[in-house]
Amino acid sequence: MSSLARNSMSEVQQNDPTVTPLQPKKRPLLTRPRKAALLSLLFMGLGQFYNRQFLKGSIFIALEAYLLIFWTVPFQWAMWGLTTLGETPQRREGFEIIPGDHSIFLLIEGLLFFISFLLFLWFYYLNIRDAYKVAVKSEQGIKPNNAKEMLKNIWENGFPYLLLTPSVFFTAFLTMLPLLFGILIAFTNYSAPNHIPPKNLVDWVGFDTFVKLFQMKTWSATFYGVFSWTVIWAILATATTFFLGLIFAVLLNQKEIRFKKFWRSIFILPWAIPQFVSILIMRNIFNGQFGPLNRYLMELGITDSFIPWLSDPLWAKVTLVIVNMWFGFPFWMVLMSGVMTNIDKEMYEAAEVDGASSWQKFWKITLPLVMFSTAPLAIMSFATNFNNFNIIYLMTEGGPVNTNYAYAGSTDILISWIYKLTLDNSQFNIASAVSILIFIVIAIFSIWNFRRTRAFKEEDMMS
Numbered sequence: 001m002s003s004l005a006r007n008s009m010s011e012v013q014q015n016d017p018t019v020t021p022l023q024p025k026k027r028p029l030l031t032r033p034r035k036a037a038l039l040s041l042l043f044m045g046l047g048q049f050y051n052r053q054f055l056k057g058s059i060f061i062a063l064e065a066y067l068l069i070f071w072t073v074p075f076q077w078a079m080w081g082l083t084t085l086g087e088t089p090q091r092r093e094g095f096e097i098i099p100g101d102h103s104i105f106l107l108i109e110g111l112l113f114f115i116s117f118l119l120f121l122w123f124y125y126l127n128i129r130d131a132y133k134v135a136v137k138s139e140q141g142i143k144p145n146n147a148k149e150m151l152k153n154i155w156e157n158g159f160p161y162l163l164l165t166p167s168v169f170f171t172a173f174l175t176m177l178p179l180l181f182g183i184l185i186a187f188t189n190y191s192a193p194n195h196i197p198p199k200n201l202v203d204w205v206g207f208d209t210f211v212k213l214f215q216m217k218t219w220s221a222t223f224y225g226v227f228s229w230t231v232i233w234a235i236l237a238t239a240t241t242f243f244l245g246l247i248f249a250v251l252l253n254q255k256e257i258r259f260k261k262f263w264r265s266i267f268i269l270p271w272a273i274p275q276f277v278s279i280l281i282m283r284n285i286f287n288g289q290f291g292p293l294n295r296y297l298m299e300l301g302i303t304d305s306f307i308p309w310l311s312d313p314l315w316a317k318v319t320l321v322i323v324n325m326w327f328g329f330p331f332w333m334v335l336m337s338g339v340m341t342n343i344d345k346e347m348y349e350a351a352e353v354d355g356a357s358s359w360q361k362f363w364k365i366t367l368p369l370v371m372f373s374t375a376p377l378a379i380m381s382f383a384t385n386f387n388n389f390n391i392i393y394l395m396t397e398g399g400p401v402n403t404n405y406a407y408a409g410s411t412d413i414l415i416s417w418i419y420k421l422t423l424d425n426s427q428f429n430i431a432s433a434v435s436i437l438i439f440i441v442i443a444i445f446s447i448w449n450f451r452r453t454r455a456f457k458e459e460d461m462m463s
Contacts (some may be wrong), residue, residue, distance in 0.1 A: 003233070004357075007258035008359075012283055013059055013097075015121075016268055024381075025044075031139075032135045032138065032139055033132045033133075033136045033139065033460055035047075035050060035135070036048075036050045036134065036135035036435045037128050037129075037131055037132040037133040037135070039131065040060075040127050040128045040130075040131040040132075041128055043061065043064060044060040044061060044063065044064040044124060044127045045057035045058065045059070045060030045061035045064070045127070046061070046420070047127070047128065047130075047131025047132070047135070048060060048127075048130070048131055048134070049061075050131070050135070051131060051134045051135055051138060051144050052144060053134065053144050053145065053146075053150070054147075055147040055150065056130075056147075056150060058157045060127050067281055075113050075117065077105075078109050078110045078112070078113035078114075079110060079113065079114075080105070081106030081109055081110045082106065082109075082110025082111065082113075082114065082260055083303045084106075084266065085101075085103040085106055085107060085188070085201065085202050085203060085204065086100065086101025086102065086103045086201050086202075087101060087108050087201075088100040088101050089101070089200060089201050090198050090199050090200075099198060100198065100201070101201065103188075103190070103197050103199045103201050103202035103203075104190070104197050104202065105197075107181065107184065107188075107202075108177075108181060111177055111180055111181060112173070112177065115172050115173065115176060115177060115180075118172075119168075119169075121171060152171075182432055182435060183432065183436060185428050185429055185431075185432035186209050186210070186429055186432035186435075187204060187205065187206060187207070187209065187429075187435055188202050188203065188204055188205060188209075188210070188429055189202060189203055189205045189209075189429060190202045190428045190429045191426060191427045191428055191429050191430065192425065192426035192427065205429075209429045209430060209432075209433045210433050212430075213430060213433050213434070218406045219406060219430065221404055221405065222404075222405040222406045222407070222408050222417070223434070224255070225402070225404070225405060225408075226405070226408050226412055226413065226414055226417050227414060227437075229317070229410075229411070229412075229413065230373075230386060230413040230414045231386075233320070233321075233385065233388075233392075233413055234382050234385040234386040234388075235382070236321050237321065237324045237328065237385040237388065238378060238381045238385050240321060240328075240329075241324065241325055241326045241327075241328030241329045241331070241332055241381070242332050242374075242378055242381070244328075244329040244332070244333075244334055245328075245329040245330070245331065245332025245333040245335070245336055246273065246326055246332065246370065247385055248267060248329065248333040249332070249333045249336035249337045249340060249370075250336075250340075250362065250366065250426075252264060252333070252337060252399060253337060253340045253341075253436060259333070259449060262281075262335065264333075264334070267329075267330050267333055268330045268333075268334060269330075270326050270327055271327065271328075271330035271331055271334075272330075275327060275390060275391070276390070278327065279323070279327075279390065279391055279394040279395055280394060282323050282326075282395065283310070284395065285309055286309040286319050286323075287309070287310070288306050288308045288309055288310060288311050289306060290308065291309070293309070294306045294307055294309075310395070310396055310399070310400070311399075311400050312400065313400055313410035313411070315404070316396050316399070316400060316410060316411050317410075317411055319395070319396075320391060320392065320395060320396065320411060323391065323395060324385075324388075324391055325340055328381075329392070332374070335374060335377070336370050336374065339369065339374065340366060340370065341369050343365065343366065347365050348361055348365065351364070351365060376450060379445075379449045380446075382445070382446075383442045383445075385445055386413075386414075386415075386438070386441075386442055387413075387414075387415045387438070387442075388413070388415075389413075389415045389416055389419065392411060392412065392413055392415075392416045393416050393419065396409070396411045397409070398410075398411055398412035398416050398417070398420065399411065407420050407424070407425045407427065408420065414434055414438050415438070417434065418431045418435060421434070432448040453456075
């Protein structure tokens with residue numbers, strides 16, 4: 001309405017009060033799309049029937065009806081088991097054992113149904129969204145697809161989603177289920193000797209396991225000692241292999257070095273040989289009494305007695321770092337050699353023209369470019385060494401014995417301690433709590449360091 005017409009209408013209203021002003025047409029509260037969405041919310045498929053998509057609606061209705069009829073009672077039982085972990089313990093009547101509730105089975109069953117319920121809710125949401133979108137298109141004059149057109153549309157446009165559907169279920173039940181199970185165990189008292197099913201029940205205890213881990217003297221002394229060595233080990237294992245690989249890469253990159261391919265092949269052998277075999281060989285070499293290393297050192301007059309490579313806590317830690325250097329540096333050497341090969345030679349020529357020394361060229365050109373390419377991998381290497389179970393367990397089995405620790409030795413790191421807690425001593429709740437703490441530490445460290453790397457900053461600026 002133009003301004004002139006509005007002014008004329010205003011004058012008429014002032015002269016004749018019986019004339020009512022024009023009211024804008026109100027939009028109904030429940031539009032067609034909202035009705036379709038509400039119907040699908042009340043029961044799957046009703047919105048599709050409202051949109052006259054009878055085949056799709058019948059499939060949705062049949063699915064929800066099947067779940068309500070056949071899965072309501074099992075779902076209630078599973079949720080009862082998940083919340084209570086059982087109420088009836090196993091008992092003996094004479095020579096007969098009367099089975100009770102198995103808390104761990106109930107926990108797993110409850111998680112299965114809980115994840116299935118979340119998938120069902122997601123599917124329910126898709127049903128509501130589908131009804132709403134089809135109704136919107138119908139309002140715009142677009143005719144809803146019939147059964148034949150729907151199947152054709154699914155084949156042409158939904159084929160990638162059909163292929164991805166199995167991966168969703170595999171992720172839910174083969175990744176999320178074990179992950180949730182491992183986390184929830186930390187909030188129970190699942191441990192020997194008094195809470196191991198099926199003889200005994202397991203109960204929810206909240207954060208008592210974490211309180212015990214940090215405050216009970218036996219557990220706290222072990223946790224703080226093992227955790228501090230784990231951090232030191234991860235730093236030393238990463239730094240020593242990184243910089244040793246850098247040194248060898250720089251040496252092999254010198255013009256004066258001949259037979260470079262031969263030397264690279266020799267130095268890559270420790271990394272190429274299966275680590276399991278190499279560690280067992282190293283364990284025999286560093287044997288304190290029968291190992292050849294001690295005998296050669298004594299024959300050369302370097303030492304007068306056997307060095308306790310694996311039986312003394314300090315020497316055992318030093319031995320682990322040395323052996324890890326032998327296994328780890330070839331990877332960094334090859335990686336950094338490739339980075340150095342791609343550095344523009346004109347940069348070094350320009351530096352020579354400016355009178356830069358070899359050390360200055362390394363410090364100002366080589367090192368920054370190498371660090372730019374390898375810093376993210378170094379962070380990942382730290383996380384890997386934080387959980388480097390193989391070399392710790394195969395080399396020392398966590399020993400030598402530390403009387404101040406509970407179920408751990410002097411060289412145990414957190415992951416090898418978890419191994420002993422679970423498989424050797426059935427302290428599952430403590431092991432689960434330690435696993436959660438490992439995840440938190442590694443996640444915080446990795447995210448913080450990744451965000452500080454130049455590669456991440458430059459990628460963030462480009463985006």
